Amino acid sequence: xxxxxxxFSIEVFPPKNDTPVESIYSTLDGLSGIAPDFISCTYGAGGxxxxxxxxxxxxxxxxxxxxxxxAHLTCVNSAREDIDEVIAQLRENHIDSVLALRGDRNPNxxxxxxFHHASELIAxxxxxxxxLHISAACYPETHVxxxxxxxxxxxxxxxxxxxxxxxxxxxxFNNDDYYEFLEKTQIAGIKSPIEAGIMPVTSxxxxxxxxxxxxxxxxxxxxxxxxxxxxDPESLREAGIAYAIGQxxxxxxxxxxxxxxxxxxxxxxxxxxxxxxxxxxxxxxxxARVQLLREPRTVNAQI
Numbered sequence: 286x287x288x289x290x291x292x293f294s295i296e297v298f299p300p301k302n303d304t305p306v307e308s309i310y311s312t313l314d315g316l317s318g319i320a321p322d323f324i325s326c327t328y329g330a331g332g333x334x335x336x337x338x339x340x341x342x343x344x345x346x347x348x349x350x351x352x353x354x355x356a357h358l359t360c361v362n363s364a365r366e367d368i369d370e371v372i373a374q375l376r377e378n379h380i381d382s383v384l385a386l387r388g389d390r391n392p393n394x395x396x397x398x399x400f401h402h403a404s405e406l407i408a409x410x411x412x413x414x415x416x417l418h419i420s421a422a423c424y425p426e427t428h429v430x431x432x433x434x435x436x437x438x439x440x441x442x443x444x445x446x447x448x449x450x451x452x453x454x455x456x457x458f459n460n461d462d463y464y465e466f467l468e469k470t471q472i473a474g475i476k477s478p479i480e481a482g483i484m485p486v487t488s489x490x491x492x493x494x495x496x497x498x499x500x501x502x503x504x505x506x507x508x509x510x511x512x513x514x515x516x517d518p519e520s521l522r523e524a525g526i527a528y529a530i531g532q533x534x535x536x537x538x539x540x541x542x543x544x545x546x547x548x549x550x551x552x553x554x555x556x557x558x559x560x561x562x563x564x565x566x567x568x569x570x571x572x573a574r575v576q577l578l579r580e581p582r583t584v585n586a587q588i
Contacts, residue, residue, distance in 0.1 A: 295325075363397055382417065407419055483536075
């Protein structure tokens with residue numbers, strides 16, 4: 286058995302544009318009792334102008350709640366000068382960790398041509414902001430735009446070569462798919478920690494929408510749950526949380542590097558899940574795998 290503790294982190298997202306950013310505080314209040322290894326904050330679908338909110342929220346997470354924060358950063362709708370501006374804002378707000386993503390094109394925003402892939406953003410950040418800790422995304426069931434699983438692993442390896450220090454996976458519902466994916470990354474020589482992305486299912490409509498976007502598959506067991514309780518929201522919520530707890534418990538038992546919970550800004554769900562797996566998580570006392578999110582990067586003075 287490994288003596289490395291499985292990390293536990295949580296994703297939040299900024300309030301909608303017509304909602305004050307301060308409304309996130311109630312979510313953060315609920316998550317602070319968990320004391321996750323870090324909280325990441327999304328950039329906003331399609332680059333919808335929430336980047337300042339993302340940075341503001343990450344600053345609050347770090348300064349007010351004393352929890353390491355990771356700011357999502359997309360590039361497909363950004364020029365180099367846009368990324369330079371974000372780097373300056375990150376420095377101004379003392380945020381030293383990002384999740385570098387390609388992102389989705391927004392039909393309401395004129396596309397830019399400086400960055401076509403996340404690996405290009407990672408390389409640019411490593412050159413122009415060497416103090417940053419850079420995480421990247423990975424896809425256990427292959428990115429929807431990828432030609433094949435082999436190509437997908439190739440791009441993951443390229444992200445690591447460009448400077449990604451950690452990976453956070455797209456959501457998945459079948460742990461066997463994830464274990465097969467990990468085997469492929471090992472064969473490819475990928476050495477960075479990989480966190481398993483888990484989203485508790487509490488609504489059939491929302492999970493079907495997510496699946497249509499990311500291409501994740503539904504195991505028969507989860508399909509039966511959705512069909513049986515689709516008209517019984519309370520039972521579906523409890524069954525979906527129980528399913529996520531089962532996934533996480535199995536992943537921890539198999540010594541995965543980390544769990545990244547897509548809690549959809551619902552701290553009560555995150556608390557319920559964390560309470561169920563807390564003892565398993567605490568059985569591995571080493572915090573070595575999360576030091577990159579807590580300690581400043583050492584930068585060569587010549588850079």
